[in-house]
Amino acid sequence: MNFEPDVSKAKAGDRHAFVLLMRRIQTDMYGMAYSILQxxxxxxxxxxxxxxxxxxxxxSLREPAFFKTWIFRILINKCNQILRKKRRTLHMEALHYEPASSGDEYRQVELREVVNQLDESMRVVVTLRYFQDMQIREISDVLDISESAVKTRLHRARKVLINMLQYSGEGKAKLNEGY
Known part of the structure; x- marks a missing residue:
């Protein structure tokens, strides 16, 4: 998706161009926020x-081509601020995965539901990579971690997801091993 023409207009003060940009990515942004905040x-x-x-x-955005990376970094920072604030006031229970009981072992498990059970660091990289179609380099920039850390988290997340899907009775999961 090419955001550059609208980003340039928005940088120049065009409110309508900014609104169009937000409309184009609001669903992706909401999905990312939900994957972190639940x-x-x-x-x-x-x-x-x-x-x-x-x-x-x-x-202040220097390069219009990096608009999506820039805004996702802001979003993730806002999500993390909200989490920190909640942790100060509430004791958050750890997420846990409950396998399907033997009576409903054939029920359909949505991949998104299983991904939501991952640890936050793995859940974020999986969401950015597979649900937002970001490249490893972009994820590295958004999260301010090395590309090898992104690859490691993706690898670990795939292993956990496969185990979770197999354990739930859903059969073998086949996730794209490519980065």
Whole structure:
């Protein structure tokens, strides 16, 4: 998706171009926020805060070609702020995976539901790679980690996902091993 013409206009102060940009990526952004926060209200808050910050600082974006990476970095930072705030006020229970009981072993498991059971560091890289179609380099930039760390997290996540899917009685999972 080419964002550059609208990004250039938005950087120049065109509000309509900024709104169009947000409409084009709002679903992807919400999905990313939800994969981190696991809550509709918190995800909506993160999205709103991200859009406000992006609007206020879009003129500082140096390279329009990196708009999506830039805004996803803002979004992930906002999500992490919300998580830190929640952890201070609430004791969050750890996510756990409950395998299907023998009576419903043939039920369909949505991949997204299984991905949501991953540890946050793995869940974020899987979501960016497979649901947002970001390249390893882009994920590395967004998360501010090395490319090898991204690859390691993806590898570990695939192993966990395969085990979870096999354990649930869904049969063998075949995930793309390519980075």
């Amino acid at each position: 809550n509709d209200d918190d995800s909506a808050d993160a999205l709103q805060e991200t859009i406000m910050q992006a609007y206020q600082s879009i003129s």
